[in-house]
Every structure is written in structure tokens, then in C-alpha cells.
Amino acid sequence: MNKLRIKKGDTVKVLSGKDKGKTGKVISVIPTIGKLVVENINLHTRFEKSKKAGEKGKQVSFSAPVPVSKVQLVDPHSGNPTRIKYTFLENGKKQRTSKDSGKSI
Numbered sequence: 001m002n003k004l005r006i007k008k009g010d011t012v013k014v015l016s017g018k019d020k021g022k023t024g025k026v027i028s029v030i031p032t033i034g035k036l037v038v039e040n041i042n043l044h045t046r047f048e049k050s051k052k053a054g055e056k057g058k059q060v061s062f063s064a065p066v067p068v069s070k071v072q073l074v075d076p077h078s079g080n081p082t083r084i085k086y087t088f089l090e091n092g093k094k095q096r097t098s099k100d101s102g103k104s105i
Helices: none
Strands: 011-014 023-030 035-038 043-048 058-063 071-073 084-088 094-098
Touching: 011 035
Parallel strands: none
Antiparallel strands: 011 023, 011 071, 023 035, 043 058, 084 094
16 A cells, blocks of 8 residues: 555646646545546546437546656645655654755645
8 A cells, every 4th residue: 555645635747648747636546556636637538328318428528547656746835846755843743845945735
């Protein structure tokens, strides 16, 4: 099981693939497979049949999971992609910190 440094609600930038350079908000995190779902990134289309007679089928678009290794957290202070380190506060709590700016996230 992987421990991910990116949480739900974070803003991330895509590093590689068809959506390279795009940024989006993390909708959900799936640590068991090391993937996360990002808003409007890795969009897939599914066609659904009509449920009632005489009704047309639908084309449904959704965001598919992306590997964590293909995204990087965007620092809220500088707006640049950054790596994450953990620092311990005096009260013993663990806090995510940007490696570039040194500020807490």
C-alpha cells in the first residue's frame, strides 16, 4: 500500500501524457493502486444505452484515474510545481512543506 503525499482538494500539474502542462483539482485519491482522479484531466467517454423505450442513448464524459507519478503538486504560495517534504512541529504534528519555498502547504 502506497502512502501518497497528495490529498483531495490539492491543485496539481500534469507532467506527462496527453494532458501535459494542464492543472486541475484532485477529486479523489486511490492509494491502493497509486492513482488519483483530477478534474478535467484524462477525460474518457462512455456511451450509455437508453433506459426507456423511445429515449435516446447518452454520451457520458468522466475523468479517469491518473498515476501519481505523472502529476506534481502546485505550491499555493508561488504557483509553481513543487516536491513535498514533511516537517514536524513543536507539538509533534506532521506538516506538509514545499521543498522550493519552504512554506507549509
